[in-house]
Amino acid sequence: MDDDLIDSSSLSLSRKSLLPGTGFFYPDSLDDDRDDERVQEAVDGAEVVVIADSDADGLGCVALLREMYDAALDVEPFEEDIAERLASEGRPTPDEEPLDDEDEEDELEQESPVALVGASPHNLEDEMARVAEFADEGVDVYICDLCPDRYKYVEEELNDLLARASSVRWFDHHQWRDEVAAAVRAAGVDLVVGDSDEECTTDVALRSLDYDFDAKFTDLAVVTRDHDLWLREDPRSDDLADYAYWTSSEEYVTIVGAYGADLPDIVEEYIAERRVEKEQLIDLAVSRAEIKQVGPWTVGVTYGRCSQNEVAEALREQGTDAAVIVKPAGSASIRGTDGFEHCHEVAGQVNGGGHPKAAGCKPDIYDDMLDYAHHWSTQGSAAKRVILAAFERVAEEVEAAEEVEETEGDVVDDEEPDGDDADDGETDDEGIDTER
Structure with missing residues (x-):
């Protein structure tokens, strides 16, 4: 296949926003060997390995751990590299794949004894298996900002990791099932899960690590x-x-480790440069949105390659209680408000999960490339349909739960025939199913 067919850099913005990035078309089978090499090189000789989500929250935990272990990389080569990218004419646009960590590390020739292995909820068990295979015996392992939906998904890999490592600590703030958390702890992991309404995982790591961190x-x-x-x-x-999102994980960890949240001018310039097209992609996604009424909620539904949080905010300003942003790659982001805190419940019905006000999913509806072709040409119609159906089911469950609460709250006063004061009656809970 001609490489130009999957290279979106030459497309108009409107067409680019409808199709996934180049990485989508790269087969997983070809990725496996490269991922093995990536992890093997990252953990070779490392004293500590951090398996973390590659967003700002997961990487913030890595910055804390490198500070605690005095293992931060030198920031100057990264700043020089950013300046070179800004000066080049061929810098990537916001929708392209993030910079490749392996290539950048080779160029900058820096290694940390606290190794970073980027992961996502979809490949967590794979990265755990790679670390268990390639890391040195007795290494300390941290897992940050990642939550398995079922213990069976990670059971074998976690046991292998525990057999290899000296210790495994796990910091997170997502919605954990009680049985999953109990099984992970029973296996021998020091698991700390923060309140997802109050803390991010960087908060959890900050309060859990025995170290006096700088302000x-x-x-x-x-x-x-x-x-x-x-x-x-x-x-x-x-x-x-x-x-x-836009830069490599190693660069992000090093920069925020050196400067904290007050990013240096060169990084601010880089962000501003990348943000021009980002805003245009947001505007396109917002313009495609449809407003639906599902039960008591107003839901905005749209499609496109874009920054989902900003799109959700724009739809909220239009009066929606929740927003669904379906992506060209087949996944979807669900965002809520104070009027809708059931995002994780909706996502849980369509192969996903997350928080009450923010969740993600990928409906299991793509059997072959014809399904993806339909997905792109109809702007995600099938995905939108199954996600809205999940909203409807959650609405029914919420309504049923509210009816149960009202029933349980009713007080029946039985009047005694002799006029004596009677005990307050209580509703009979037997047989009432209050689980959602």
Whole structure:
């Protein structure tokens, strides 16, 4: 196949926003060998390995750990590299793949004894298996900002990791199932899960690590939380999120480790340069949005390659309680408001999960490339349909739960025939199913 067919850099913005990036068309089978090499090189000789989500929250934890172990990389080569990227004419646009960590590390020739292995909820068990295979015996392992939906998904890999490592600590703030958390702890992991409404994972790591961190790291946790919990009270939080997405994980960890949330001027210039097209892609996604009424909620639904949080914010300003942003790669982001805190419940019905106000999923509806062709040409119609159906089911469950609460709250006063004061009656809970 002609490489030009999957290279979106020459497309018009409107067409580019409808198709996935080049990496989508790269087969997983070809990725496996490269991923093995990537992890093997990263963990070779490392004293500590951090398996972390590659967003600002997961990488913030890595910055804390490198500070604690006195293992931060030299920041100057990264700043020089950013300046070179700004000066070049062929710098990438926001929708292209992030910079490749392996290539950048080779160029900068820096290694840290605290190795970083980037992961996502979809490949967590694969990265755990690679670390268990390639890391040195007795290494300390941290897992940050990642949550398995079922223990069986990671059971074998976690046991292998525990057999290899001296210790495994796990920091997170997502919605854990009680049985999953119990099984992970029973296996021998020091698991700390923060309140997803109050903390980000960087917060959890900051309070869990036995180290006196400088004030800039406390500030970094606060600003990271501002974006991760979608509080939007600190303008620096958008900069952190965008920078973590657009640059390599190693560069992000090194820069925020040196400067905290107050990014240097060269990074701010880089972010501003990348943000021009980002805003255009946001505008296109917002213009495609449809407003649906599902039960008691107003839901905005759209499609496109874009920054989902900003699109969700724009739809919220139009009066929606929740937003669904379906991506060309087949996944979708679900964002809520104070009027809708069931995002994780909706996502849980369509192969996903997350937080009450922010979740992600990928409906299991893509059997072959014809399904993806339909997905692109109809702007995600099938995905939108199954996700809205999940909203409807959650609406029914919420309504049923509210009816149960009203029933349980009713007090029946039985009047005694002789006029004596009677005990307050209580509703009979037997047989009432209150689980959602």
